[in-house]
Amino acid sequence: MRAEWRAAPAAIVLVVALAAPAAAADDDLTLDDFPPVSDARLGNVLSVHHYTNLDGVLVAPVYDPDPSITRLADVDTEDDETVVTLTSDILFAPDSADLSSKATARIGDLVADVPKGAKVQVDGHTDSVDSTAHNAALSKRRAQAVADAIGAARPDLHLSVHGYGESRLKVPEQGDDIAQDRATNRRVEVRYTSGDAEASPSPSASDRPAAPTGTLGVAPAPSWADVATEATFKVPGRDGVTLRVGVEPLVVRGRVMQLSVLLEPTSGDEMQARDVRDSRWAPTLVDTDNLVQYSVLSNTGLAWTNDPLGGVTLAPGAPARIVTTYPAPVADVTKVDVTLADGWPVLTTGVPVTVAGS
Amino acid sequence: MTWRRTTAAAGMLLAGAIVLVGCTGGDDPEPTGTAATQGGTAQGATAGTPTGSTAAAPAGVVSGTFPIVGSESGTVDVSIESLTVDGKTLELRAWFTPHDSSAAGDPISLNTMTDDTLRPSLNDVNGLAQYFVLSDTGQEWETDTHDAAAVDGTPVLYQAWFAAPESHAQTLDVQLVASWPPFENVPVTYAG
Numbered sequence: 443m444r445a446e447w448r449a450a451p452a453a454i455v456l457v458v459a460l461a462a463p464a465a466a467a468d469d470d471l472t473l474d475d476f477p478p479v480s481d482a483r484l485g486n487v488l489s490v491h492h493y494t495n496l497d498g499v500l501v502a503p504v505y506d507p508d509p510s511i512t513r514l515a516d517v518d519t520e521d522d523e524t525v526v527t528l529t530s531d532i533l534f535a536p537d538s539a540d541l542s543s544k545a546t547a548r549i550g551d552l553v554a555d556v557p558k559g560a561k562v563q564v565d566g567h568t569d570s571v572d573s574t575a576h577n578a579a580l581s582k583r584r585a586q587a588v589a590d591a592i593g594a595a596r597p598d599l600h601l602s603v604h605g606y607g608e609s610r611l612k613v614p615e616q617g618d619d620i621a622q623d624r625a626t627n628r629r630v631e632v633r634y635t636s637g638d639a640e641a642s643p644s645p646s647a648s649d650r651p652a653a654p655t656g657t658l659g660v661a662p663a664p665s666w667a668d669v670a671t672e673a674t675f676k677v678p679g680r681d682g683v684t685l686r687v688g689v690e691p692l693v694v695r696g697r698v699m700q701l702s703v704l705l706e707p708t709s710g711d712e713m714q715a716r717d718v719r720d721s722r723w724a725p726t727l728v729d730t731d732n733l734v735q736y737s738v739l740s741n742t743g744l745a746w747t748n749d750p751l752g753g754v755t756l757a758p759g760a761p762a763r764i765v766t767t768y769p770a771p772v773a774d775v776t777k778v779d780v781t782l783a784d785g786w787p788v789l790t791t792g793v794p795v796t797v798a799g800s
Numbered sequence: 801m802t803w804r805r806t807t808a809a810a811g812m813l814l815a816g817a818i819v820l821v822g823c824t825g826g827d828d829p830e831p832t833g834t835a836a837t838q839g840g841t842a843q844g845a846t847a848g849t850p851t852g853s854t855a856a857a858p859a860g861v862v863s864g865t866f867p868i869v870g871s872e873s874g875t876v877d878v879s880i881e882s883l884t885v886d887g888k889t890l891e892l893r894a895w896f897t898p899h900d901s902s903a904a905g906d907p908i909s910l911n912t913m914t915d916d917t918l919r920p921s922l923n924d925v926n927g928l929a930q931y932f933v934l935s936d937t938g939q940e941w942e943t944d945t946h947d948a949a950a951v952d953g954t955p956v957l958y959q960a961w962f963a964a965p966e967s968h969a970q971t972l973d974v975q976l977v978a979s980w981p982p983f984e985n986v987p988v989t990y991a992g
Contacts (some may be wrong), residue, residue: 495936496888496963504966505928652926655971660864661981696925739928746923746930749978753917755869761981767923 443785471792488579503742507697507769510740514545515552516732522635526552530584530628532569532728532735535791539583542590548733549588550595561600563633564589569624570608570615571784578607581630585751588630599634618722621784622737625726653694653770656798664704664763672792674708678785684708685718689780691794692727698746699736699768699795701725702782704761715764716752723747723764725782738766744760771795856879857895857955861987866980868908869915874900876913879955880974880983883922886991890931890962892920893976895955907949910958914977918945920960921975923982927967933960 495501533545541549556562566585568577580764582605589603608627615623655733662668669688677683690702690767707713713724722745727736739746748754754762778792854862860879868874881893898908917940920942922931934941942960950956965988974983 485934491937491939491941492933493889493936493961496934497966498936501932501934501936502963502966503930505926624911633865636827650974655925655985658971658983658985658987660862660983697928698925744930748975748982754979763981767925770926 455577466772482516499742499744501693503744503746505739505746507739507740510737510769511772512735512737515546524634526632528588528630528632529625529735530630531587531625531726532649532733533630535779536781537580539580539587541587544731545733546591546594547604549591553592553596553632556599559600560634561602562592562633563574564592564601564603565610565631565633566603566605566613567610567627567629567631568608569627570611571624574607574609578605578609581605581607581682585630588632589676592632609750616745619724621720621726623680624784625735625737650770650772652696653797654799655695664702664761666704666761667686669704671790672704675786679720680718682710683713683718685756686761687782687786689782689790689793692769692778693795693796695798697770698739699727699770701727701768703764703766703782705756705764706761707756707758709758712755712757714752715749715754715756715762719752719754719783723766723783724753724778725766727778727780729771729773729775729778731777732774732775735777736768736771738768812833822845829831834916839886857897860895862983863960864981864983866977868898868913869917869977871902874902874913876900877955878976880986881957883972883986883988884976884991885964885988888964889934890922890988892922892958892960892962894958894976896950896958897955898950898952900952903952905951907951909947909949910943910945910956912949914945916945916959917977917979918977922962923973923975924965924967924969925973927965927969929966931962931972934962977990 446755451581466622497504512529512532514528514532516529518525518527528549533541553562555644566581566583568581570577572580579769582603585603589601592599593601612629613623613626615627617623642668666672666686666688668690670691672686672688674686676781677685684707686704686706686708690704693700693702693742705715724738724740724745728734728735744750748763748765754764775795777792778795780793784792856877857877858881859878860881863877863879865875865877875894876899877895877897879895879897881895882891884891884893884936896910896913898913920933925931940960945958948956948958967991969975969988971985974986976982
């Protein structure tokens with residue numbers, strides 16, 4: 443075993459050290475020169491390795507699905523003020539301020555209990571990607587779209603609309619989780635005083651039965667024939683790198699949902715997966731029918747993927763597959779929108795969701 | 801009885817080396833355990849049938865053939881013999897049979913077969929947990945992937961130990977190399 447091999451140099455040092463006093467006397471070595479084998483020696487660190495950490499994050503991470511599930515609205519009430527934070531990635535397509543009919547209806551539900559005639563402030567916010575002017579304008583358009591939906595449902599409310607762009611980030615955008623940080627900052631906040639707001643229904647992931655997990659076997663090798671959608675584009679920020687990218691239908695297995703993305707450079711030298719992205723590979727999924735967003739299971743600090751180190755080789759001639767794992771859907775879903783990475787083209791609207799074995 | 805110090809030291813090192821070689825998991829010719837026969841392989845992977853081998857790997861519960869990472873034409877048959885929980889740990893036993901004529905009869909190590917990317921994980925899609933090789937002593941409790949090797953067409957055993965699943969999982973997915981498709985729904989046997 444590897445542990446035994448690596449112990450060998452240390453064991454040699456120990457033997458030499460134990461024999462050293464005798465060397466001062468003469469060059470002859472007898473059995474008397476060696477100390478007796480004791481229980482302590484039989485149990486020392488060079489002979490026995492005690493593996494006691496059986497539930498640490500590096501050996502057995504257990505994932506909590508809830509942090510990876512973002513619903514349309516997060517309601518926070520403090521003193522007399524209620525703040526309903528709406529997730530822009532669920533409401534809007536990138537750079538868009540258009541609301542779907544389902545989103546419009548859900549926003550109306552969210553303000554059903556606001557006191558009659560109340561003053562309601564609608565504030566739009568973006569991340570720090572793109573220019574300040576662009577972000578200010580986008581946030582204002584999105585806030586106005588939400589205000590219009592509120593006004594349609596509750597014409598009695600007095601609405602004021604603001605677009606703050608990137609000037610009021612909710613969290614700093616930095617580190618390996620910068621993509622998640624940016625998503626958190628993309629939001630529309632609805633504020634009003636007094637009254638009790640009700641969050642949208644929030645079924646728990648554990649409320650639903652586990653899906654089948656399929657049968658014993660080896661997962662299929664990656665093939666372009668199996669993708670649901672694909673595109674070829676120049677990778678932003680990577681001069682001369684053109685990638686063919688495909689997304690396979692999502693598969694629900696047990697209590698997880700798995701996304702497989704195929705990547706293949708169209709030419710040039712081979713590279714590693716981490717060479718084509720700025721941060722941890724963490725595509726997000728949006729169920730636009732139920733207005734729920736899913737992110738990679740990662741509350742342990744590790745992201746559940748087949749390639750946590752980004753070491754998979756990308757080379758022309760054969761696709762490589764990166765699999766990321768999410769909580770199983772909290773509601774019936776047949777398709778989701780997939781956002782692969784900030785700045786990458788949108789090519790993944792309406793990706794089918796299947797159940798293992800079906 | 802006396803002997804020269806250098807002779808004694810060399811003898812001790814040789815004896816130690818023999819002991820250590822004996823501890824590598826790569827040369828166990830007669831694996832124990834019962835191989836189940838259920839299941840099979842899926843599209844993109846074929847059942848492992850070593851060709852030109854002098855010894856065959858046990859049938860295992862599931863097998864597949866994968867490219868040798870970094871090789872233009874080499875492949876490796878991988879047969880999962882068992883996932884067995886005994887006490888607080890789970891043992892993975894898997895046989896690797898390389899097929900690479902360019903090796904010219906030289907032993908091919910597990911590291912070479914996997915381009916140093918053999919980092920197994922066991923994934924529990926019902927228990928929402930992953931399991932990695934036990935390593936909190938600073939050593940990874942697994943076969944030495946540098947020295948465990950096999951010549952073209954012969955199998956070598958790889959063993960690794962993990963924490964026993966908290967969920968008492970009946971099946972686990974086995975991901976051996978990031979670029980290889982995983983083995984899915986591999987049955988777990990509980991000793992006793």
